[in-house]
Amino acid sequence: MDGSEIFAKTPAGSEEMRSRDRRLPQRLRTLLIMVDGTRTAAQLQAAAATIGAPDDAVQMLVDLGLIAAMAATRAAAPAVPAAAAAAALPTVDEGERFRVTQKFMNDTAVDLLGFRAFLFTLKLEKCYTRAxxxxxxxxxxxxxxxxxxAEVARVLELRARELLG
Structure with missing residues (x-):
């Protein structure tokens, strides 16, 4: 597996997030939560090691059909100066970052806490700004x-902060 490939959830992975039909081990499920189409295989493997998931956790999710490398990342990128590449990237507005982060925090809390996430999700629904x-x-x-x-919490909080920008 190329460490620079970017992975995203497949439809089966998204369905697993909703249904929990496969009864994935908790650490593998936590890693599945972290797959969002922006992280490379190397980043996911580092996160897996931090949360105590198996060394081959990313490959396990691929083998189960829950995640896949995004096709665009496999194409060879043309050589362009870094400044030109940065200028070509679309900017994500703060409102979109807020929504993505709020959804990530909600999904993560509900997934890991179940019904115990209720009070936290009420607090989360009262959030209207980045602050x-x-x-x-x-x-x-x-x-x-x-x-x-604590380690899993640290990694997931870090991810939420990355999403928020």
């Missing part, structure tokens, strides 16, 4: 740490 989400990060970390341990 509101940042202020809620300690509660997010504390709730996840109770359910999955």
């Amino acid at each position: 509101d989400l940042l202020a809620l990060m300690p509660d997010f970390n504390k709730a996840l740490a109770k359910a999955s341990g």
Whole structure:
């Protein structure tokens, strides 16, 4: 597996997030949550190691058909100066970052905490700004740490902060 490939959930992976039919081990499921179409295989493998998932966790998710390398990442990129490449990238507005981060935090909390996430999700629904989400990060970390341990909570909080920008 090429460490620079970017992975995204397949339709089966998205369905697994909703249904939990396959009863994935918790650490493998946590890694599946982290696959969002922006992380490379190397980043996912590093995250897997941090949360204590098996060394071949990314490959396991591929083999199960839950994630796949995005086709665009396999094409050879033309050689362009870094400044030109950066200028060509679309910018993500702050509102979109907020929505993506809020959804990630909600999905993660519900997935790891189940019904116990109810109070946290109520707090999350009252967030209307980036500052509101940042202020809620300690509660997010504390709730996840109770359910999955401090290392998993740290990695997921870091991911939420990355998404928020």
